[in-house]
Amino acid sequence: MLLLLSATPPLGYEAKFLALLNLLDPLTHPLEDLAGFRIKLEQRRSIGRVLLSLNHDAPGLVLRQRGAELVRSFPDDPIIQVLAPQMIAATRDAPGDLAGLCGALKEHIADSYRIHQRLIRSRRADAQGWEFRPRGPEVGDETNLSHVRTESDPADQMETLLATLEDWRFAAVESLAGDDGARTRLSERYRALLSVVGTDATEFRNWLARAEVSFAGEGEILSALAAQAEDYDDDERIDTMVESSRRLLKTLGEEIADPRIVVFATSERIAENFHAAASETLALVTCLLLAGPEDDDVAEHFRCAPGPTIMVADRSAEEGLNLSFADAIVHLDLPLSAARIEQRIGRLDRYGRRQGMIRHRILVPSDDDISPWAAWYALLTQGFRIFNRSISDVQFLLDEFEHQVFETLLMSGPEGLVGLANDIRARIDDERKSQDEQYALDRIALAEEPVESFIQTLEDAEADETALEKDVDQWLLGILQLKKRPFVWPSEDPFKLAVTPQTLIPRLPWQAELKLDDSQPLTWKRRIATSRADVTLLRPGTPLVNVIERFTRWDDRGTAFITYRIVPDWQGEPWIGFKLCFTIEPALDIADLLAPTRGELAASRCAQRYFAASAQTVIIDVNGDDVFDPALLGILEHPYRSEGRGSDINLGSRPHLLAEIIDPGTFPRICRDARDGVRQRLARQPEVAERIAEAARSAEIDLQRRQSRLQRRQSAGDAMARADIALIEAILLSIRKPAIRLDAMGCFVVGAKTAGAHFIG
Numbered sequence: 001m002l003l004l005l006s007a008t009p010p011l012g013y014e015a016k017f018l019a020l021l022n023l024l025d026p027l028t029h030p031l032e033d034l035a036g037f038r039i040k041l042e043q044r045r046s047i048g049r050v051l052l053s054l055n056h057d058a059p060g061l062v063l064r065q066r067g068a069e070l071v072r073s074f075p076d077d078p079i080i081q082v083l084a085p086q087m088i089a090a091t092r093d094a095p096g097d098l099a100g101l102c103g104a105l106k107e108h109i110a111d112s113y114r115i116h117q118r119l120i121r122s123r124r125a126d127a128q129g130w131e132f133r134p135r136g137p138e139v140g141d142e143t144n145l146s147h148v149r150t151e152s153d154p155a156d157q158m159e160t161l162l163a164t165l166e167d168w169r170f171a172a173v174e175s176l177a178g179d180d181g182a183r184t185r186l187s188e189r190y191r192a193l194l195s196v197v198g199t200d201a202t203e204f205r206n207w208l209a210r211a212e213v214s215f216a217g218e219g220e221i222l223s224a225l226a227a228q229a230e231d232y233d234d235d236e237r238i239d240t241m242v243e244s245s246r247r248l249l250k251t252l253g254e255e256i257a258d259p260r261i262v263v264f265a266t267s268e269r270i271a272e273n274f275h276a277a278a279s280e281t282l283a284l285v286t287c288l289l290l291a292g293p294e295d296d297d298v299a300e301h302f303r304c305a306p307g308p309t310i311m312v313a314d315r316s317a318e319e320g321l322n323l324s325f326a327d328a329i330v331h332l333d334l335p336l337s338a339a340r341i342e343q344r345i346g347r348l349d350r351y352g353r354r355q356g357m358i359r360h361r362i363l364v365p366s367d368d369d370i371s372p373w374a375a376w377y378a379l380l381t382q383g384f385r386i387f388n389r390s391i392s393d394v395q396f397l398l399d400e401f402e403h404q405v406f407e408t409l410l411m412s413g414p415e416g417l418v419g420l421a422n423d424i425r426a427r428i429d430d431e432r433k434s435q436d437e438q439y440a441l442d443r444i445a446l447a448e449e450p451v452e453s454f455i456q457t458l459e460d461a462e463a464d465e466t467a468l469e470k471d472v473d474q475w476l477l478g479i480l481q482l483k484k485r486p487f488v489w490p491s492e493d494p495f496k497l498a499v500t501p502q503t504l505i506p507r508l509p510w511q512a513e514l515k516l517d518d519s520q521p522l523t524w525k526r527r528i529a530t531s532r533a534d535v536t537l538l539r540p541g542t543p544l545v546n547v548i549e550r551f552t553r554w555d556d557r558g559t560a561f562i563t564y565r566i567v568p569d570w571q572g573e574p575w576i577g578f579k580l581c582f583t584i585e586p587a588l589d590i591a592d593l594l595a596p597t598r599g600e601l602a603a604s605r606c607a608q609r610y611f612a613a614s615a616q617t618v619i620i621d622v623n624g625d626d627v628f629d630p631a632l633l634g635i636l637e638h639p640y641r642s643e644g645r646g647s648d649i650n651l652g653s654r655p656h657l658l659a660e661i662i663d664p665g666t667f668p669r670i671c672r673d674a675r676d677g678v679r680q681r682l683a684r685q686p687e688v689a690e691r692i693a694e695a696a697r698s699a700e701i702d703l704q705r706r707q708s709r710l711q712r713r714q715s716a717g718d719a720m721a722r723a724d725i726a727l728i729e730a731i732l733l734s735i736r737k738p739a740i741r742l743d744a745m746g747c748f749v750v751g752a753k754t755a756g757a758h759f760i761g
Helices: 014-024 034-052 060-073 078-093 095-112 158-174 179-199 201-210 218-229 234-254 268-281 294-305 338-348 370-385 392-414 416-447 451-461 464-480 507-514 526-531 543-554 599-610 630-637 653-659 665-684 686-712 718-736
Strands: 146-152 260-265 286-290 309-313 329-333 359-364 483-486 495-498 559-566 575-586 614-621 738-750
Touching: 014 034, 060 078, 060 095, 095 392, 095 575, 146 234, 158 218, 179 201, 179 392, 179 559, 201 218, 218 653, 234 260, 234 268, 234 329, 234 359, 234 526, 260 268, 260 338, 268 286, 268 309, 294 309, 329 338, 329 653, 338 392, 370 416, 392 416, 392 614, 464 483, 464 543, 483 543, 495 718, 507 543, 526 686, 543 653, 559 653, 575 630, 575 665, 599 686, 614 665, 630 738, 665 738, 686 718
Parallel strands: 146 359, 260 309, 260 329, 286 309, 329 359, 559 738
Antiparallel strands: 483 495, 575 614, 575 738
């Protein structure tokens, strides 16, 4: 089964979008029919425009116009030909029916005329509100920046530098003489020059030392800048931002406990210097330095550290990190790239964030109204409104915008960006309106299929990657005896796994199925996998994890044991009981665990979509009663001890000792009774029965919805829709009557060092 989740916008990117759909369904979406595909998209936009106005509380005149438009636009759709006239009549005779009729029309059109049923294109703008928190105050005609503060570089040289930079700009414009190609080149050079001035004094000097003269008269100006840069350093602005961070921590501390601030710098050197200054200056504040994107220990320490905490990071941390728990950002520079600023804010402004608005403290070389950085900041706040709302939905427009911005800045100076802010804001608003029309079909169709609980389950599973890695490592390394080593020494992550002579996995066929080699870096950390395309992220569904899961079911070693646990100070007769580990899962069998068919894997994944496997561990005594005694449970939790004082005895390999305790003829019956009794109790548990009923209900509703869609749909993908329906029908019984499978069962005998003191006949 192939499902396409895409952030590719259709408008303006029709060829790329068609290529994605061709991967999904090559027969319905041939690559050579780009013109026809563009017509489909435009029709879809028109349909979306109608749907957006099809609200039951709209004026009757509007609804009658929309109803008539639907009748004209879909003459061959029998459902629209029935519902639309009913809606028109209801505007006059039965307004109470409008909600139902409008809803039925919207759902039918959305279902029937989507581009493809297996294409999911859900936007942040369509989220219901619980998924994301506002990054800043709501914006109206005026932008509210109460959560943002700027600081200017206090260096004495800045005024002189600004004047010389303006000389450079005038000279560059004079050198153009109508050469459009040179204008683009010089605007990018101007952007690069402004960037190094606002980022790092040392990098500024290095840039000037490397720069080659690119137009007449530039050499003299670059020499003047180099002379001015000799006395320019970063100490004063670092001190300014340390003090700004101190004030920000104080403000945050009045509202929340243990505030957390992320400090971003483009330059690694500036990040290190700020960290050193903050560590020395800020008392009772934990100051951390993130050395690189793979330094997960620092990121985890930042999340868990008690008290006020600052984490300083360079540009490498602008992507991949999940810092949704942090409260504020200190920018030691203002990147001349809206995409980079969006990435910085996006470390905090993420799905599931629970903190309030994100506060910002931003260092600009000069906040003078005529400085290029002040003009860029004004454009970010008034044009892009980036500190109040995500611009990820218009990211494909950013290159075009920025090209225009820096050409305007070169040709007209900072004053030229004032009028550009309104133009960019209007273009962004227009693009979002077009997206609303394009996404209307998907939004309405997906609204029928609430996935909040499913997404929350995924989010919870992702929340603690360290715990996930630790739990799986106990099995892979501790039990199966695989070897885990750094992929590149000395970094612990990513890593590689290898087979050793001690590995408890048969060489044939299972070791060959694992396909472990030294060339494949692995990680459990999503941030590392995001930052490195060659690294495989380990999760359920990854081939390696899937093979280990199937091997674990295939291998029955250790799934049954009988242990005599010696407790020297045990009083009284030995205790006898059982530990049973059950898995409750859809009742689907895989004929060959080594080589499952694609159909078997598809059925298993689909069934677990509705009813995820869960583990149940039960400890009972020999009479079948649950054990609640904490002291006894603590004794049973200890791992098997084969050496030393109080070592355990494996009665499974010593049947003569077992016979002194339990009649060998009776013991199998006792084990079966324990297994069957616990299984029956689990099946009767109210919470288990409720899970089964809810899963079956969800699958049945989904099946009915898909069957209804197929009956009335005009869109592509009917063959796939029939296959989906057949799959759900096939797995329904496995959900209604799931398997309660015994994974492992052990018998414990707990007593002093005398094996024959107790006998069960």
